[in-house]
Amino acid sequence: MNCPEFRNRIIDLLDGRNFTHEEQHHLEHCPDCAAEFRAATEALDAVTPRSNPRASDNLRDRILTAAASAGHxxxxxxxxxxxxxxxxxxxxxxxxxxxxxxxxxxxxxxxxxxxxxxxxxxxxxxxxxxxxxxxxxxxxxxxxxxxxxxxxxxxxxxxxxxxxxxxxxxxxxxxxxxxxxxxxxxxxxxxxxxxxxxxxxxxxxxxxxxxxxxxxxxxxxxxxxxxxxxxxxxxxxxxxxxxxxxxxxxxxxxxxxxxxxxxxxxxxxxxxxxxxxxxxxxxxxxxxxxxxxxxxxxxxxxxxxxxxxxxTALPENIEWTDLAAPIPGAQLVDISAEEAANRILRAMGSWDETLLDEALHYYGTDIRKELEAHYGGLAVIAIGQAVRSGQYAGVFVPCKVLLANGKTEKLMLALRNDNPEKCWLVDGGL
Incomplete structure (x- = not known):
């Protein structure tokens, strides 16, 4: 049994259904699912009314939906x-x-x-x-x-x-x-x-x-x-x-x-x-x-x-990007974050759209024009060691570049590769 299968059964288990052998085995050997089941149990117990107000019939599902999202x-x-x-x-x-x-x-x-x-x-x-x-x-x-x-x-x-x-x-x-x-x-x-x-x-x-x-x-x-x-x-x-x-x-x-x-x-x-x-x-x-x-x-x-x-009204004249669309290319896969930062910044220097279509996959036309106006023609001076900080799912790479106008700029480039393609994407810092 895998984790998604077990988590889909949590509601039934909390309703009183007995554990199957595979469910019990998974619970005993998967710390993440055990923590999630425990959190759901505690959450349901915490909000069980002990006074006159009566929960409507779908309260249990709403509680478990919220509690199940609490784990990661x-x-x-x-x-x-x-x-x-x-x-x-x-x-x-x-x-x-x-x-x-x-x-x-x-x-x-x-x-x-x-x-x-x-x-x-x-x-x-x-x-x-x-x-x-x-x-x-x-x-x-x-x-x-x-x-x-x-x-x-x-x-x-x-x-x-x-x-x-x-x-x-x-x-x-x-x-x-x-x-x-x-x-x-x-x-x-x-x-x-x-x-x-x-x-x-x-x-x-x-x-x-x-x-x-x-x-x-x-x-x-x-x-x-x-x-x-x-x-x-x-x-x-x-x-x-x-x-x-x-x-x-x-x-x-x-x-x-x-x-x-x-x-x-x-x-x-x-x-x-x-x-x-x-x-x-x-x-x-x-x-x-x-x-x-x-x-x-x-x-x-x-x-x-x-x-x-x-x-639910939507604005007119918006260029929509579908986040479910696959990321093109594979130039930023199976490399370190530091190397990814180096390749991305050098691609900005020459404005290599082949690589930037990959790195800036979620950036639209207007934002890319802003970035090109500012960073086009840059030269890379230094790339530091990637670090993690706080709760961010990616890493921060300290960089120093020489802009086309002769000014130097220090960046803390935010990169993440927690996508199906495992491709490094620019997530901030520009």
């Missing part, structure tokens, strides 16, 4: 593009990752009831302010940037439909296809909704049940988290001090580049009676002890009518 965090980073190959698990590694324990029975009861009540929400709209840039992906944050507005609109029902917008970048899912585009560049990317997640760290806001589930389902994955639960007039406040997630042993380049990769203080306030989230605020705790608010809600509205045509 990956990152979306590309500056002008996407997180093309990021799994659904990246959602859980991000902005609302409440990977802490709640030993208090009262808190556990509250969150269980809240999850049941949230299951009946029909629509959701959240207005936010985030310290990021207009064109960056929906995961990137920087404590030094000024905040900009962002809205999240969700329609629940036969399928999940949503739209996330900020100046310069929009992402949406109509239930079948997920899309993201850059308005001023006239370029966008699309793929099937179950394999493309342009929402990045804002994914947990698409279904607030996941905010409640992540606390228990990912508890065993985080060390050093501290929290407080306090009841106020008509509300319950959860405050979490969360250390930066990821591996920074080789480089701290990714530190403070996303909420998950920052030391944060996260504050969530829930209505005590309905269990609905009232507001949230996530602050980066900087080395000097000061705080910078990375993300905060400015308004949360439930069950407001949503025009589906507006929710």
């Amino acid at each position: 965090p990956r990152r979306n980073r590309i500056y002008r593009l996407l997180g093309t190959m990021a799994a659904a698990a990246a959602i859980f590694a991000g902005v609302l990752l409440l990977t802490v324990r709640t030993p208090a029975y009262a808190a556990r009861k509250h969150f269980g009831c809240a999850a049941a009540v949230m299951n009946d929400v029909k629509t959701l709209r959240i207005a936010l302010r985030i310290r990021t840039t207009p064109r960056e992906n929906f995961t990137y944050t920087d404590p030094a940037l000024p905040p900009i507005p962002c809205t999240v609109t969700v329609e629940y029902g036969d399928t999940l439909r949503w739209r996330i917008e900020k100046p310069g970048r929009t992402a949406l899912c109509d239930g079948e296809t997920a899309r993201m585009w850059l308005r001023d560049a006239g370029e966008g990317w699309c793929s099937q909704a179950d394999g493309y997640h342009p929402e990045g760290e804002l994914g947990l806001l698409l279904d607030l049940q996941r905010l409640l589930l992540a606390e228990q389902a990912l508890a065993s994955r985080t060390k050093g988290a501290k929290y407080e639960i306090a009841e106020e007039d008509g509300s319950v406040r959860l405050t979490v001090a969360m250390p930066a997630q990821g591996d920074f042993s080789q480089s701290d380049y990714s530190l403070n580049s996303s909420i998950a990769e920052s030391n944060t203080l996260r504050e969530y306030r829930f209505d005590k009676q309905s269990g609905r989230l009232l507001d949230l605020c996530i602050s980066a705790v900087l080395p000097d002890g000061s705080r910078s608010v990375l993300l905060e809600s400015t308004g949360i509205v439930y069950d407001e009518p949503v025009d589906r045509a507006v929710l």
Whole structure:
């Protein structure tokens, strides 16, 4: 039995069906599936109501779908593009990752009831302010940037439909296809909704049940988290001090580049009676002890009518790239990241489109023109050693180039090869 087969049977197993011999053998010999089964079990137990609110019939499936996605965090980073190959698990590694324990029975009861009540929400709209840039992906944050507005609109029902917008970048899912585009560049990317997640760290806001589930389902994955639960007039406040997630042993380049990769203080306030989230605020705790608010809600509205045509409307004059299309060529396969960086930069010097069609596979016409205008004619001065940092699925390669205008420029080229072709692709740093 392989891992996908076992994970497809988790729901049946949690419903009480006895293990087959091969299922039991796989569970005992596969640490990843064992961790996922344990997380699903804990998540389901954590949100089982112990009070009057009753979950609707599909709550179990929604819980298990969320919990099953919690196992393998990956990152979306590309500056002008996407997180093309990021799994659904990246959602859980991000902005609302409440990977802490709640030993208090009262808190556990509250969150269980809240999850049941949230299951009946029909629509959701959240207005936010985030310290990021207009064109960056929906995961990137920087404590030094000024905040900009962002809205999240969700329609629940036969399928999940949503739209996330900020100046310069929009992402949406109509239930079948997920899309993201850059308005001023006239370029966008699309793929099937179950394999493309342009929402990045804002994914947990698409279904607030996941905010409640992540606390228990990912508890065993985080060390050093501290929290407080306090009841106020008509509300319950959860405050979490969360250390930066990821591996920074080789480089701290990714530190403070996303909420998950920052030391944060996260504050969530829930209505005590309905269990609905009232507001949230996530602050980066900087080395000097000061705080910078990375993300905060400015308004949360439930069950407001949503025009589906507006929710899923697409812009005109967008050049769409199908992310499921195979990557052409094989010049960047079976080589080191350093060699890939060297070949890519040299190809930019002469603007060798044969190789660049491979390296810049997910970049459209307009963005390539911008890159050619800036990097065309460059000369490579130095290529450093590739390093990993934070939760990024690829590597960062330090480079130094001489531009055609005579100026030198230092780059931290982000490369990844977690695609079916195992081809190194440029994922940021330009």
